[in-house]
Amino acid sequence: MKNVLCSLFGHEYEVSKNVTYHVKEYRCKRCNSEMTIDGNGKFIPLTPKFKEINSVLNRIHNKRLERGRKILMVNH
Numbered sequence: 001m002k003n004v005l006c007s008l009f010g011h012e013y014e015v016s017k018n019v020t021y022h023v024k025e026y027r028c029k030r031c032n033s034e035m036t037i038d039g040n041g042k043f044i045p046l047t048p049k050f051k052e053i054n055s056v057l058n059r060i061h062n063k064r065l066e067r068g069r070k071i072l073m074v075n076h
């Protein structure tokens with residue numbers, strides 16, 4: 001369902017999830033429509049397919065962070 005304010009003024013998105021440093025998921029504060037950023041930096045609707053891609057990206061991202069921490073510990 002579309003919010004009247006959203007169709008008049010556009011959506012008011014806020015970040016709902018940080019997927020990676022560059023990819024985030026956004027949700028409209030008024031109508032809860034969800035958007036994300038694809039690999040090309042385009043703002044696109046967050047479809048179930050992209051939700052899945054983002055969750056995979058997020059897992060890889062977190063693994064990298066973990067590995068980074070371990071490497072730091074080894075270097076010390």
Ligand SMILES: [Zn+2]
Pocket residue numbers: 003006010011012028029030031032033
């Ligand atoms: Zn909206």
